[in-house]
Amino acid sequence: MSESHGQSQEHEQGEQHIVSPFLYLGILLALLVFTGLTVWASYIDLGEWHIAPGLTLFWNPVVALAIACTKMTLVVLFFMHVKYSPRLTKLTVASGLFTFLVLIGMTLADYFTRAWGSW
Amino acid sequence: MSDSTATANSAVAEARHEHPSYQRHHFESVAQQFDATNFAMWLFLLTEIMFFGGLFASYLIMRNWYYPAFVEGSHQLKIGWGTANTAVLIVSSFTMAMSVWSAQMRRKGALLLFLGLTFLLGVTFLGIKYIEWHEKWVKHHVPGFHWSEQSFLDPQSDPEVYTEYHDKPLAPDMAQKTQEYFFLYFAMTGMHALHMVIGVGLLVYLFIRARTGAYTNGHFTFVENFGLYWHFVDIIWIFLFPLLYLISRY
Amino acid sequence: MSAATIVTLPDQSTARIPKMNFLTKENGLLSWLLTGDHKRIATLYLISITFFFFIGGSLAALIRLELLTPQTSLMAADTYNKVFSMHGLIMVFFFLVPSVPATIGNFVIPMMVGAKDLALPKINLLSWYLYIIAGGMMIYTMASGGVDTGWTFTTPLSTHYLNTNVVSAALAVFVAGFSSIFTGLNFIVTIHKMRCPGMTWFRLPLFVWSTYAASLLMVLGTPVLAITLTLVGLERIFHIGVFDPAFGGDPLLFQHLFWFYSHPAVYIMILPGMAVISEVVSTFSRKRVFGYTAVAFSSVAIAVFAFFVWAHHMFIMGISNYSALIFSLLTMLVAVPSAIKIFNWTFTMYKGSITFETPMLYAIGFMGLFTIGGLTGVFLGSTGTDIHLTETYFIVAHFHFVMVGGMLMAFLSGIHFWWPKWTGRMYPEKISQLAALTTFIGFNFTFFPQFILGMLGMPRRYAAYPPEFQALNVFSTAGASILGVGYLLPILYLTWSLKYGAVAGDNPWQATGLEWQTQSPPLTENFVEIPIMDHEAYDYDWLEKQNPARQQEKEVA
Numbered sequence: 001m002s003e004s005h006g007q008s009q010e011h012e013q014g015e016q017h018i019v020s021p022f023l024y025l026g027i028l029l030a031l032l033v034f035t036g037l038t039v040w041a042s043y044i045d046l047g048e049w050h051i052a053p054g055l056t057l058f059w060n061p062v063v064a065l066a067i068a069c070t071k072m073t074l075v076v077l078f079f080m081h082v083k084y085s086p087r088l089t090k091l092t093v094a095s096g097l098f099t100f101l102v103l104i105g106m107t108l109a110d111y112f113t114r115a116w117g118s119w
Numbered sequence: 120m121s122d123s124t125a126t127a128n129s130a131v132a133e134a135r136h137e138h139p140s141y142q143r144h145h146f147e148s149v150a151q152q153f154d155a156t157n158f159a160m161w162l163f164l165l166t167e168i169m170f171f172g173g174l175f176a177s178y179l180i181m182r183n184w185y186y187p188a189f190v191e192g193s194h195q196l197k198i199g200w201g202t203a204n205t206a207v208l209i210v211s212s213f214t215m216a217m218s219v220w221s222a223q224m225r226r227k228g229a230l231l232l233f234l235g236l237t238f239l240l241g242v243t244f245l246g247i248k249y250i251e252w253h254e255k256w257v258k259h260h261v262p263g264f265h266w267s268e269q270s271f272l273d274p275q276s277d278p279e280v281y282t283e284y285h286d287k288p289l290a291p292d293m294a295q296k297t298q299e300y301f302f303l304y305f306a307m308t309g310m311h312a313l314h315m316v317i318g319v320g321l322l323v324y325l326f327i328r329a330r331t332g333a334y335t336n337g338h339f340t341f342v343e344n345f346g347l348y349w350h351f352v353d354i355i356w357i358f359l360f361p362l363l364y365l366i367s368r369y
Numbered sequence: 370m371s372a373a374t375i376v377t378l379p380d381q382s383t384a385r386i387p388k389m390n391f392l393t394k395e396n397g398l399l400s401w402l403l404t405g406d407h408k409r410i411a412t413l414y415l416i417s418i419t420f421f422f423f424i425g426g427s428l429a430a431l432i433r434l435e436l437l438t439p440q441t442s443l444m445a446a447d448t449y450n451k452v453f454s455m456h457g458l459i460m461v462f463f464f465l466v467p468s469v470p471a472t473i474g475n476f477v478i479p480m481m482v483g484a485k486d487l488a489l490p491k492i493n494l495l496s497w498y499l500y501i502i503a504g505g506m507m508i509y510t511m512a513s514g515g516v517d518t519g520w521t522f523t524t525p526l527s528t529h530y531l532n533t534n535v536v537s538a539a540l541a542v543f544v545a546g547f548s549s550i551f552t553g554l555n556f557i558v559t560i561h562k563m564r565c566p567g568m569t570w571f572r573l574p575l576f577v578w579s580t581y582a583a584s585l586l587m588v589l590g591t592p593v594l595a596i597t598l599t600l601v602g603l604e605r606i607f608h609i610g611v612f613d614p615a616f617g618g619d620p621l622l623f624q625h626l627f628w629f630y631s632h633p634a635v636y637i638m639i640l641p642g643m644a645v646i647s648e649v650v651s652t653f654s655r656k657r658v659f660g661y662t663a664v665a666f667s668s669v670a671i672a673v674f675a676f677f678v679w680a681h682h683m684f685i686m687g688i689s690n691y692s693a694l695i696f697s698l699l700t701m702l703v704a705v706p707s708a709i710k711i712f713n714w715t716f717t718m719y720k721g722s723i724t725f726e727t728p729m730l731y732a733i734g735f736m737g738l739f740t741i742g743g744l745t746g747v748f749l750g751s752t753g754t755d756i757h758l759t760e761t762y763f764i765v766a767h768f769h770f771v772m773v774g775g776m777l778m779a780f781l782s783g784i785h786f787w788w789p790k791w792t793g794r795m796y797p798e799k800i801s802q803l804a805a806l807t808t809f810i811g812f813n814f815t816f817f818p819q820f821i822l823g824m825l826g827m828p829r830r831y832a833a834y835p836p837e838f839q840a841l842n843v844f845s846t847a848g849a850s851i852l853g854v855g856y857l858l859p860i861l862y863l864t865w866s867l868k869y870g871a872v873a874g875d876n877p878w879q880a881t882g883l884e885w886q887t888q889s890p891p892l893t894e895n896f897v898e899i900p901i902m903d904h905e906a907y908d909y910d911w912l913e914k915q916n917p918a919r920q921q922e923k924e925v926a
Contacts, residue, residue, distance in 0.1 A: 018223050019216070028213040035205050039198065042365040060369040064361035071209075071357045079216045080350045086154075088561060089161055096165040099589045100172045102676050106695075107176050107625045110680065111183065114689035145486035146563075147899065155488040155562040162554045166592040173596035173626050177611045180622055263607035296617045302609050306600070 017084040027078045031071055038067040141338045153340050160344040164351050167314075171355055174310065178303050178362060185296040187289060191271050192300030193367035194284045195260060197251070201364040204247050205356065211240035212353045219346045222339035227332060230342075234326045237349070241319040248312055252305075261305065262298040271297050307359055314352045321345055373724050375655065376877050378795065384872040386793040390890040405490030406893050410497050411476035412791075414467060415784075417497070419860070421463040421504060428456035430853065433815075433846040439836045449832035450517035451533070455510075457520030458538060462545045463504055465776055466634065469641030470587075471500070471552055473783045474580050476791060478556060480884035481574050483565025483902060485894045488558040492551050499548035506541035510534050519830060521631070524612035524623040528604040535605055539598040546591045546598075549637070553587030556580055565883075567902035571665070574882050574906055575658055578665040579644030582672035586633040586640070590676070594630035597623065621686055628679040636675040639739075639771060640668060642779030643710055646732050649782050650714045652880040653729035654721025657907035660713045667706035674703040684755045693752050700750035707743055711736055726878075727798060730805040731782035738774025738812065742767055745820065760830075763823025769816045778808070781859065788863065789877045793889045794870030800862050808855030814848025879916075881907050886915075 046059035077083040082093055139149060146152040182189045214236040221229035258277075259267035270277040271294040274286040289297070325345060328334065334342050378384070391408045394400075401409055431452050435443045444452070475493065479486050487493050510516060516538040518527040527535045560581050564573070601623070604610025612623040651658045658664055680688055680696040688696075714736060723729070745767040748754050758764065789795050818841040823829075827838045834842070876885040883900055884891070904911040 018220065021217060021220055024213055024216045024220070028209065031209045031212075032206060035202065035209065038361060038365060039202050042198075042361075042368050045369045058369065061361075061366040064366050065358075068358050068361050072354050075212060075350050075354055075357070079212050080347055088158065092158070092161045092165065096168045096589070099165075099676060100168050103169070103172050103593065103629055104176050104179065106677065106680075107622075107629075108179060109695070110621070110625065110688045110692040111180055113691040114687070116687065143490075144894075145484065145488075145490065151562060155558050158562060159489055159492075159554060159558045162557055162588055166550055166554075166588055168592075169589055170592035170596050173593050173600070173629075176626065177600070177622060180619065181611055181617075184619075185617060262609040266609075298609050299611060299617050302603075302607075302611065306603060 017081075019078065019081065019084065023078065027074050031074060034067050034071050034074075038064055041067070139338070149338075156340055156344060157347075160347050164347060167351060167355075171307075171310070174303070174307050175358070175362075178307065181299050181303060185293065185299060188271070188293050188296035189300045190367040191274070191284075191286050191289060192297045192304070193363065194280050194286060195255070195258070195270070196304075196364050197254075198364055200247055200251050201360055204244050205360045207240050207244045207247070208353045208356050211237050211244070212350050214240065215346050215349045219339065219343050222329075222334045222342045225335040225337070227329065227335045230329050230335060231326065234322060234329055238319060238322040238326065241315060241322065245312060245315055245319065248308065248315075252308075255301070255305075260301055262302045266298060268294045268297060304363060307363070311352065311355050311359060314355070318345075318349055318352055321348075374726060374798075375653065375722075375724050375879055376726065376795070376798075377874070377879055378871055378877055379874040381871055384874060386872060386890070387888045389892065390793070390888065391893045392890055394893045403494070405486065405494060407475050407479055407487045407490065407493055408791075408891060408893070410493050411472050411474075413497050414471040414475060414500070417500060417504065418464055418467055418472065421459055422856075424508075425456055425459040425464055426853070426856065428452050428459065430849065432456060433849040435832060436834070436842045437839075437846050439834050439839050441832045444832070446832040447517060450519075450830070451515035453830060454517050454519050455507075455515050458516075458542065459507060460772075461520055461634070461638075462542050463500075463507065465638040465772060466545075466549055467500060467552070468638075468776070468780045469645060469783060470556070470580060470583060470637075471496070471548075473645065473780075473787055474556065474641060475552070477787060477884055478559060478577060478580060479563070480887060480891065480895050481577050481882060482560060482563055483568050483883050483896070483900045484559060484563040485896065485899070487555045488563055489555050493555055496548045496551040496555070499544050499551070503541045503543075503545035503548060506537060506544065510537040510541060513537065521627065522598070522601055522623075524601065524604070524620050525614065525618075528601055528610060529613050529615065536602050539602050543595050543598050546595050549587050550591045553584035553591075556584040557588065560584075565899050565902055569902075571661070572902055572904075572906050575647035575661065575664050575668075576644040579640045579647065579668040582668040583637050583640035583644075585669075585672045586637045586675055590630045590633035590637070593626055594634075597626040597630070600626075621683065621688065624683050624686060625680070628682045629676075632679040632682065633672075633675040635768075635771070636671055638776050640671060642735065642776040642783075643668070643707075645779045645783035645786070646714060646735055647710075648880070648882070649728045649732040649786050650717050650736075651907050652786070652878050653726060653732070654718045654723050655909060656717055656721035657905075657909070658713065659716035659719075660709075661906065663709055664713050667709045670706040671703065674699065674706070678703050678750075681750050681755070684752050685759055697750055697752050701747065704743060704747050704750070707739075711740055711743075725802070726785075727796070727801040727805050728782045728786040730802060730809075731778045731785065734805065734809045735775055735778045735782065738770055738778065738809075742770025742772075742775055745770065758823055760828060761823035762819040762827045762829055765829050766816050766819035766823060769819070774812050774816070778812075781805070781808070784859070784863075786878070787884075788866070789873030790884060790887075790889045790891070792867055792870070793873055794866050795873045795877060796859075796866045796870055797862050800858065804855050804858035804862070807851060807858070811848050811850075811852030811855050815845050815852050816848070818842075818845045818848075879912060881909060881912050 041063050042060065046063060048059060049057045051057060076093060082089055142149050142152055146155065214233045218230055218233040218237060221227075221233055255261055256264070258270065259265050260270070268291075270280065271286075271289045272291065273288055274281045274284075280286070322345075325334075325342060329342075391406055394406075401413065404410060431443070432449075435441070435449055435452070441449065475487070513534045516527075516531070516533045516535050518531060518533075518535060518538075522535070522539065560573075560577055600610060601612065604612055604618075609616055611618040612620055614620065647658055647664060677699045678696055680692060681700045684693050684697075725733075745763070749758055749764065749767060785796060785801060822838055822841050822845075825838065827834050873889050875888055877889075878885070883902070886900065887895060
């Protein structure tokens with residue numbers, strides 16, 4: 001199993017792939033636009049979704065977090081070069097996010113399924 | 120998975136004991152050194168994700184429990200400053216990415232320019248943060264230090280915020296919970312600011328070293344890895360901004 | 370024990386320790402305190418953790434002495450609380466967590482992957498300094514009266530109601546946590562990026578796989594402990610926080626965050642022990658590990674599943690029934706990979722040529738005691754039985770079986786196994802076998818009665834107990850005194866062996882693995898030339914072929 005992938009030859013000199021400043025500029029503009037968008041959306045009542053009696057999902061936080069996730073994705077892929085990085089880097093980022101989600105998700109699962117404590 | 124064997128293979132095939140002065144002796148090639156340190160930086164960022172994760176988990180739970188208190192607490196934050204800070208950090212991420220580009224392209228002047236701009240933007244962020252914190256201090260909204268719940272028991276006593284939001288007065292027990300909001304506010308923005316201070320300090324170091332040409336000779340690993348750290352701190356703020364400032368309006 | 374042995378020593382009349390090795394390369398205190406050599410750092414760690422082990426052990430002795438009588442006799446109940454809390458904190462954070470990774474792992478992993486050092490030598494040294502600083506803070510905590518929260522810092526007891534030095538203890542653990550993170554980070558980078566040509570993932574010794582899995586847990590789990598302790602400190606200092614109901618906080622939030630780390634922590638503690646066992650069982654059965662792939666993947670599976678089960682420490686604390694159900698189910702699943710390993714090690718031994726040198730004695734002891742400990746963990750993972758058994762001595766027995774009967778035995782196994790490589794000298798076999806046996810007997814006498822005590826209902830963390838429990842407690846303390854002898858003996862004979870032990874030569878165990886192809890003690894740079902790995906792991910046939918070739922070389926030379 002010592003065959004060389006073409007991919008690893010590319011990364012021979014470290015960061016061979018140099019991202020163009022114009023792409024950076026584009027990402028910057030996109031990020032600023034999303035920021036404006038999320039502020040604007042916070043001033044509008046986006047309503048809610050009544051999933052079940054006693055279980056309501058409000059759209060404002062969902063939209064705000066979705067925009068934040070999009071911005072994060074842009075920063076990670078382009079500013080942090082993950083798009084041009086080896087598979088291992090992508091796997092590392094994914095595993096970090098996964099563990100973070102496990103922490104948040106499984107902890108919240110306890111809080112959402114018990115009645116005591118909440119006001 | 121065999122990328123390391125590939126780099127080591129080609130390294131063995133290269134002339135063996137001739138390596139740049141900045142290559143450490145336990146590495147077989149510059150490529151391996153770059154790969155390893157870059158990967159190490161990413162692993163460190165993983166620890167940072169989990170570190171902030173505990174704070175985010177606490178925030179989400181407390182917000183769920185004390186929603187009215189968190190809403191009124193959040194109304195005390197000025198969206199203008201928050202948006203400005205977000206823009207500042209995003210632009211600083213851009214200038215940091217350009218710093219890495221300058222180092223890659225071996226352009227010392229550009230590198231110094233962009234490092235300098237990143238530094239200035241970082242300091243601006245901290246300055247705005249200071250203004251916001253000072254405002255909280257003046258209004259007695261710092262838990263543990265002359266804390267006052269008056270703005271929440273009687274919102275009309277705080278005309279600046281009342282004219283915008285027309286909050287209802289909170290019951291005393293819920294008003295007490297605004298302390299939780301502010302505790303988390305200071306814990307989260309404080310932890311973030313601490314990371315910013317460290318980043319700004321390292322930028323000074325980078326700037327000084329860059330002047331001597333340390334990063335424009337092909338060895339820009341430190342700039343690249345620092346850039347990862349800086350972008351990460353930006354991402355934390357990208358999430359703090361909506362969670363603290365924006366999602367308590369509806 | 371039979372007289373059969375696989376030990377192959379060079380001719381003692383002519384054999385010498387190689388003049389140039391990592392111990393003799395440079396002299397002077399600074400060359401040690403500023404070293405980047407992973408082997409020297411491992412040695413520094415070995416000395417440090419042995420020191421903390423004996424502090425923790427002394428505290429254990431105090432606990433057992435106090436529990437000889439049903440009333441508080443030696444110390445007040447408050448003091449007893451401090452004694453068991455400090456015992457837990459020191460044993461967990463200053464002994465078990467760094468034990469195999471920071472000593473044996475640091476020493477052996479670069480050689481196992483065929484590298485000259487770890488990827489980040491300076492970070493490695495930093496890791497040791499953080500450990501020492503943390504240790505200093507913990508000693509300060511003890512000197513200023515100790516903490517009595519239990520090692521688990523339960524809130525709001527720790528944040529509100531106690532006037533002991535909680536902040537100092539929390540800070541010490543915080544710093545120790547970063548020591549652990551940097552060690553794990555270093556290992557992950559090294560294993561990914563510094564394998565020698567030909568060293569594919571599936572040719573690595575299983576030691577590397579298990580330590581890799583533990584390193585993943587260190588990097589992903591420990592930061593959560595760090596932030597949790599920070600929040601505890603903030604709450605204690607500023608009297609406002611998210612863990613105290615008086616302010617509207619939730620004590621369970623603390624427990625969720627604390628156990629999110631502390632459950633993976635137990636796997637951080639045990640996986641490196643399992644790493645050692647894989648190596649030792651193979652070597653002393655002269656057989657490749659049965660089901661290499663299964664053992665490798667089970668290590669990673671343990672690491673992944675470790676993150677999904679933490680609330681089984683909280684079944685009685687008030688989590689919802691649905692939550693308890695999910696966590697209980699996942700706990701059942703996490704036991705499976707560990708069982709796979711025990712199964713595979715057993716089948717490695719089956720039809721192997723087994724000899725009973727000291728490392729193997731400890732390894733066999735591990736397999737039996739860890740199995741008991743692990744199975745009792747399954748009893749505890751079931752919510753129904755947990756309600757009766759939790760917070761009793763059953764829990765105490767369970768975790769001591771896995772940590773002491775398991776991990777500590779594995780650590781001793783590894784120390785004895787790699788001792789010849791580390792020091793160039795053999796330890797004295799007969800007395801070490803006696804020590805292993807003494808440890809095994811002492812351990813069982815100490816901790817097995819505690820299972821019974823727990824089932825009968827004796828609560829843990831109590832200085833005074835109902836008189837009907839005394840007999841078993843006395844029995845347990847008697848066992849502890851035997852156990853103490855078993856732990857003291859290695860210190861004595863291992864130190865003795867540094868000067869008087871037989872010269873070991875390169876490969877006294879005739880083990881596979883790249884570290885055994887180097888001199889003992891190794892050179893600072895490990896290998897004169899980076900090796901090329903051209904055979905599978907645990908390839909005893911390859912070793913056979915090597916030896917005649919070596920013999921010929923020696924004869925010619």
